[in-house]
Amino acid sequence: MTAREQEYRELFMAEALEYYESMSRHLSELERTPDDVPALNELFRLMHNLKSNARAMGHTAIGEVAHSLETVFGLIRDRERAFAGPLVAVVFTGLDELGAMIRAVGADQPLPDAAALLDNLARVARGDEPVLPAPAPADAEAPAEEDARKLELSDLVYIQVRKLDKLLNLVGELVIDRDRILTLAEEIGHPALQATARHLFRISDDLQYSVMDVRLVGVGVLLNKFPRVVRDVATAEGKEVELSLGGQDVQIDRNVLQIMTDALLHLVRNGVSHGLEAPAEREAAGKPRVGQLRLLALTERDDVLIEVADDGPGIDTEAVRRKAVERGLATAELAATLDEQAVWAFLFEPGFSTAAQVTDISGRGVGLDVVKRALDSLGGQLRIASVLGQGTSFTLVLPTSIAVKGALLVELDGRPYAVPLLHTDTVLALRPDEFSVVGGLLLAHVQGQAVPVVPLRELLHAEGTEALPAADKTLLQGPQQVLVVNYNHRRLGLLVDQFLRQQNIVVKALSKPLDAIDLFGGVTLLGSGQVCLVLDVPALTRLFVARRA
Amino acid sequence: MADSVLSPLGGRAAPPAPEATVQLIVFQLAGEDYGIRIEQVREVTITPEVARMPKTPAFIKGIVNLRGDIIAVIDLEERFGLVKTARPLPERSYTVAVEAADYTIGLAVREVPRPLRIPAAAIEAAPEFLQDSGQRERYLEGIAKLPDGSVIIVLDMRKLLTATEILRLPN
Structure with missing residues (x-):
């Protein structure tokens, strides 16, 4: 049995035992007040869930018993049978036997035979007299099976995400103090202290990864909600869509997934309503009537990728290019020079996506800036691939965890600043004569591309809404340290005093x-x-674009 | 109960018990004594290393690491306009960390703050006209008169620490 199968079995056991205990409680309530409708509804619901879970896990015997009990509860609910007489004893016995079967699964033992029980359940469902064992029904309620019925606590604990957040914050603090202690120990140079500090380092590392691990969930918990979403949107829009899901087992931090929920919802809705053509249109284009939508999660190094792909008309790059110029997002000259990736990036600009006609032209666009905002808040990236007439895929590149980020430390005016590695492109040391000034803008030439450069100091201290001062090459003295950052396919060079080092950092929100x-x-x-x-x-990129001279 | 007794306007409705006292943390701003109720103060400490925060008004001296919490430190003399120009904090200063509803902020002061217990009745409501007049007066709870004739200006941090108020520039 693989670790994953083991985990699923434990989850099944925990839920099944919880259902069993809740049902025992509700059944006792029902016995006291046989017309307790909420208790009856709850019994019906829990039994139905248990049946589905058991069948999904391949425990057909449990599924059979649960199904028969569910039928009986359904009849009672519909007032075709009363919760009275011999039926009560049969139902209680049924629930006890169900508990024994669940425990047998947990203990890896053969399941008890339920033929007699199933027969009795079928009888009461038909309204026939059940075949009860020798003792009178009154005795069945007495605790006759004391030894068999043990009190058990679940092996699993449900925990609020809020508590996990607190734990993660505390670990973050611990890691920061640990680094401090390690630095101090090196400074003091005491061997025993150094050894202890290194040990502390390893333990807190383990602790950190354990806490991060606890927060991981399968992407499936989100993906599995989409068949319904797709069905509803497709019905409303008169589309025919086949959705395929993959990679539900890929693990990701629960909060990362939570933050991306709305973004993914937008992408999927968009994929159906704009990314796929109507059936007649598809047939006219020589495609199958039914559009394909794929939701796929996979891991790539430390990142999790979630891909939303359709086999629709693809992005009309030229239409997007024209629209970007009309919307004032780029000048006509600049737009003409952009490659298709840079043009597609406009789809995720806030000003772009709200216009209804854009959707008609490009087949894309409603609310896509929501996706970009969610990604930005996590330090994630977006990849777009599209072939005209064949389809489009959007890939969200997400960090597995939000706790630790790789960062490059730079120094400016004697103070360190951290830049997340997800957004750094390259670092350069350039002589003043390697820069050029065009239209008041300082440019560096990086891999054959002209990249605007701005002193970080000017961006950080720009006041009000005035434009940044025009670039003046004569102010550059000696070699210049340039950090090239990359956001939404835009590169920007930042002049800093020096590069310090690369390290993992624990980011705390500003209060x-x-x-x-x-x-x-x-x-x-x-x-x-x-x-x-x-x-x-x-x-920083947005500020630069808004304020450039 | 303490709140109603000490409310500056609640004199008749809830007469203070004779033994009711208030504990203040008292510090100096521009040569005058100011007090904050101790229950609004989290701790008093020597100001840790301050990192200047770009894009903030000059009276926000920067951010500090206070036992793992990153908090902003402000200079109330500058914030209240008690000094004409912004200046750096001296080599050694003290930080009174005060708690707002959902965050903590540090007040940098130049002299050592001290605790002081005074009778609740010693705090008089600030006259109405004062409350409307200036920067500082907007955040007054009242003025405490001490037996030796000196006065302490008691600040109500809850009024000062709303997020919009704290970032407001001095006139």
Whole structure:
């Protein structure tokens, strides 16, 4: 049995035992007040869930008993049978036997034979007299099977995500202090202290990964909600869609998934309503009537990818290019030079997606900026692939966990700043004569591409809404350190004083009232105890675009 | 109960018990004594290393690491306009960490703050006209008169620490 199968079995056991206990409680209530409708409804619901779970896990015998009991509860609910007389004894026996069967599954033992029980359940369902064992029904309610019926606690604990969040925050603090202690131990140079600090390092590392592991869920918990969504949208839009799901077992932090829920909902709805043609249109284009929509999760190094792909008309790149110019997102000259990736990136700009006619032209666009915002908040990336006439795929690149981020530390005016690696492209040291100034903009030439460069200092200290000062090459003295960052297919060079190092950081959110300043994604503490601001590359890029001279 | 007794306007409705006292943390701003109720204060500490935060008004001196919490430190003398120009904090200063509903903020002061217990009745409501007049007066709870004739200006941090108020620039 694989670890995954083992985990599923444990989950089944925990849920089944919980259902069993709830049902025992509700059944006792029903016995006291036979017309207790809520208790009856709850019994029916729980039994139905147990039946589905048991069948899904291949425990057909449990499924059979649960099915028969569900039938009896249904008859009682519909007032065709009364919860009275010999039926009560049969139902109680049935539930006890169901409990014994669940425990047998847990103990890996053969399941008890339920033929007699099933026969009796069928009898009461038909309204016939059940065949009861020798003791009178009154005795059945007495605790006759004391030894067989043990009290058991589940092996699983349900826990609120809020508590896990707190645990993760505490581990984050611990990791920061650990780094501080390690630095101090090196400074003091005491061998025993150093050894202890290294041990502390390993333990807290383990602890951190254990806590991160606890928060992981299968992407399936979200993906499995989509067949219904797709069906509803397809029905409303008169589309025929076949949805295929894959990679439900891929593990991801629960909160990362939570943050992406709306974004994924948008992408899937869009995929059906705009990404796929109407059946007649598809047939006219020589495609099968039924459109294909694929939702696939997979892992790539430390990242989780979720892909939403359709076999629709694809993105009309030229239409998007024209629209971007009309919307003022780019000048006609600039737009003409952009490659298709850069053009597609416009689809996710806030100003772009709200226009209804865009959807008609490009087949894309409603609310896609929601996707970009959610990705930005996680430091994720978006990949787009599209072939005209054949289809489009959007791939969300997500961090597995939100706790730790790789970052490059840079120094400016004697203070460290962290830039998440997800947004860094390359670092360069350039002589002043390697820059050029075009239209007041400082440009560096990176891999054959002209990349605008701005002193980070100017971006951080730009006041009000004035344009940044025009670039002046003569102000550059000596070699310049350029950090090229990348956001939404836009590259931007930031002039910094020096590069410090690369390291994993634990990002803490800025507390009020400073959280209103969007240039910073948060703050981290370095091993030296120094406070280090984490730069938000999307916000810096937006600021640069808005203020460039 | 303490709140109703000490409410500056609640004199007649809930007469203070004779032994009711208030504990304040008292510090100096521009040579005058100011107090904050101790229940609004989380701790008093020597100001840790301050990291200047770009894009913030000058009276926000920056952010500090206070036992793992990152909090903003502000200079109330500048915030209240008690000094004409912004200036850096001295080599050694003290931070009074005060708690708002959902965050903590540090007030940097130049002299060591001290605790002081005074009778609740010693705090008089600030006159109405004062409350409307200036920066500082907007956040007053009242003025405490001490037996030796000195006065302490008692600030109500809950009024100051709303997120919009704290970032407001001095006039």
